[in-house]
Amino acid sequence: MMDFSKDPREAEKQIQAIIYYLVTFGYIDGDFDPDEQAFVKDYISQIVEHKLQQSNAYKEMPEKAVLQLKAEQEEHYNLVFEQNDQAVRELFTEVVDSQETVQKFIRHRLKLRCYEIFRSFEEDNRNALMEVIDEFIMADGVEHPAEVEFRNELADLLHLEIMLDMDELEVVPTTLEVTDEIARKIAQTNHPFMRNLEVHYSGDDDERNAQAGEEMKLIEDTIARMDELRVVGKDKLSGVSTFTDLMNEDDFFLDGHVFVIPPKAGQQYDITVLGDLHGCYSCLKAALLQADFFNAVEAYHQDPVANAKPIVILLGDYIDRGKFSYAGILRAVMQLFLKYPGHVFPLRGNHEYYIEYEGTIYGGVLPAEAINVHRDYLPREFFLTYMKFFEQLPTVAVFDQLFFVHAGIPKDDLIESWPDLAKLNDPEVRFQMLWSDPSEADIIPKTLQEESARFPFGTMQFANFMATVGCNVMVRGHTKVVEGFKTVVDDGSHKLLNLFSAGGQYNDDLPSGSSYRSVTPKALTIAYKDGELTATPWVIDYESYNSPVYNRFFSVSPAIDYEEKS
Numbered sequence: 001m002m003d004f005s006k007d008p009r010e011a012e013k014q015i016q017a018i019i020y021y022l023v024t025f026g027y028i029d030g031d032f033d034p035d036e037q038a039f040v041k042d043y044i045s046q047i048v049e050h051k052l053q054q055s056n057a058y059k060e061m062p063e064k065a066v067l068q069l070k071a072e073q074e075e076h077y078n079l080v081f082e083q084n085d086q087a088v089r090e091l092f093t094e095v096v097d098s099q100e101t102v103q104k105f106i107r108h109r110l111k112l113r114c115y116e117i118f119r120s121f122e123e124d125n126r127n128a129l130m131e132v133i134d135e136f137i138m139a140d141g142v143e144h145p146a147e148v149e150f151r152n153e154l155a156d157l158l159h160l161e162i163m164l165d166m167d168e169l170e171v172v173p174t175t176l177e178v179t180d181e182i183a184r185k186i187a188q189t190n191h192p193f194m195r196n197l198e199v200h201y202s203g204d205d206d207e208r209n210a211q212a213g214e215e216m217k218l219i220e221d222t223i224a225r226m227d228e229l230r231v232v233g234k235d236k237l238s239g240v241s242t243f244t245d246l247m248n249e250d251d252f253f254l255d256g257h258v259f260v261i262p263p264k265a266g267q268q269y270d271i272t273v274l275g276d277l278h279g280c281y282s283c284l285k286a287a288l289l290q291a292d293f294f295n296a297v298e299a300y301h302q303d304p305v306a307n308a309k310p311i312v313i314l315l316g317d318y319i320d321r322g323k324f325s326y327a328g329i330l331r332a333v334m335q336l337f338l339k340y341p342g343h344v345f346p347l348r349g350n351h352e353y354y355i356e357y358e359g360t361i362y363g364g365v366l367p368a369e370a371i372n373v374h375r376d377y378l379p380r381e382f383f384l385t386y387m388k389f390f391e392q393l394p395t396v397a398v399f400d401q402l403f404f405v406h407a408g409i410p411k412d413d414l415i416e417s418w419p420d421l422a423k424l425n426d427p428e429v430r431f432q433m434l435w436s437d438p439s440e441a442d443i444i445p446k447t448l449q450e451e452s453a454r455f456p457f458g459t460m461q462f463a464n465f466m467a468t469v470g471c472n473v474m475v476r477g478h479t480k481v482v483e484g485f486k487t488v489v490d491d492g493s494h495k496l497l498n499l500f501s502a503g504g505q506y507n508d509d510l511p512s513g514s515s516y517r518s519v520t521p522k523a524l525t526i527a528y529k530d531g532e533l534t535a536t537p538w539v540i541d542y543e544s545y546n547s548p549v550y551n552r553f554f555s556v557s558p559a560i561d562y563e564e565k566s
């Protein structure tokens with residue numbers, strides 16, 4: 001067995017890494033059965049024994065005290081074991097691209113996590129860890145092919161010499177400061193703009209068809225407006241290498257699927273960012289009224305010099321999970337976009353993805369509650385129109401050096417051949433930016449990225465991509481963070497912020513058993529004044545809008561029962 005580090009913190013890290021790896025092995029060929037679990041627990045006991053024998057300090061201790069210490073440590077590491085086991089089980093509830101089997105996804109995630117843990121060690125320790133693994137594989141006298149294969153794949157990944165050549169890229173460190181969370185009271189309890197759109201789909205077929213017709217008209221109008229913007233913004237990204245070169249443009253524009261919002265000299269901005277909403281209409285309404293959006297727009301148009309320009313950037317994932325996907329979030333987002341040009345920038349999430357197969361429209365991300373609940377009640381054309389709209393939704397918004405996107409950066413092989421910013425409109429690049437997740441490892445090897453639609457990227461890959469496009473802050477959603485907001489990367493030059501705006505323990509926008517209820521939904525305000533940037537997270541007061549007094553969706557029972565159908 002390996003000699004653990006003399007530094008107690010390092011030794012703890014080593015043992016935790018081994019335990020995670022052992023749990024992982026339990027799941028590699030399917031079920032982690034009681035026999036295997038007992039085996040791991042026995043192995044933990046051996047590790048503790050070995051660690052104590054290795055330490056001279058215990059030699060002087062009476063036997064009884066050593067036994068006591070051993071029991072305590074075993075208890076501690078058994079708890080670590082239980083926690084790791086729980087964490088792996090939770091992976092099974094995560095969304096996967098419908099092309100991907102759960103088992104394949106789990107295997108990828110386990111390998112990624114082992115890679116992250118092992119890569120955080122120096123090479124000597126890394127090799128020692130691999131030796132423990134070999135010992136463990138042989139511990140029951142049998143070499144299981146799946147275990148050996150997994151072990152070899154991990155070893156290969158760790159032996160790769162991966163480097164990123166960032167020397168030629170210029171990095172301007174961000175000055176954006178993330179402040180502590182603040183409490184934000186509702187500025188105005190209700191607004192006719194919101195009240196008027198709060199209408200459920202009717203139980204009457206004719207009425208509901210008429211509603212579907214109106215909604216399709218709204219979608220077509222939204223597409224038409226985006227088309228107009230695209231005519232004006234056409235090819236503005238071509239031949240341009242970084243967004244800093246575009247920040248002198250007079251006004252915001254849309255080139256393909258990229259919004260560019262250059263700050264005007266002397267103008268203040270108040271940007272409200274919303275992460276995944278997933279059908280939580282009460283979250284959207286509360287956030288807009290807490291941000292006092294409607295009054296702020298009016299004030300700005302009356303006196304743009306004295307008042308900040310209010311902007312809302314939505315990071316996508318409007319649908320599924322919660323009950324108010326079409327009638328609710330999407331209806332509101334499209335109406336906001338049309339009514340407040342230059343103030344509202346909706347982006348696409350990976351859930352905004354429908355596919356057509358033999359004439360039927362399906363959700364491309366499972367489970368697709370929105371379409372599954374409504375399929376029998378709304379015409380095929382309705383979903384077809386949405387499918388078209390989803391393809392038109394922009395993927396990226398850039399303000400100053402802030403990059404807003406649903407999930408993250410594209411894979412290495414697409415960044416390697418990066419001619420100019422127009423590449424952001426490449427369909428494959430757009431798709432990947434809706435799916436990726438940041439990893440705590442510095443670099444994720446290509447082979448590991450290729451294993452999953454929901455692929456990881458390392459902190460150096462993140463920094464490299466940001467430098468490539470001339471940005472230094474990314475604001476993204478996609479990952480369910482229970483705290484609602486989290487700074488994922490802060491390396492002094494770059495920041496990566498993760499926002500989640502759906503959730504709420506008591507939020508009846510979500511089904512009673514929804515795992516999203518564990519999230520505290522948050523919004524982020526980014527203030528821009530004289531070139532200074534401040535980002536402030538705040539809790540969304542959804543509870544005030546679960547009431548029939550302030551939300552008409554709650555004053556009448558819906559004709560389509562969401563909980564029963566989903």
Ligand SMILES: [Mn+2]
Binds near residue numbers: 317477
């Ligand atoms: Mn997502």
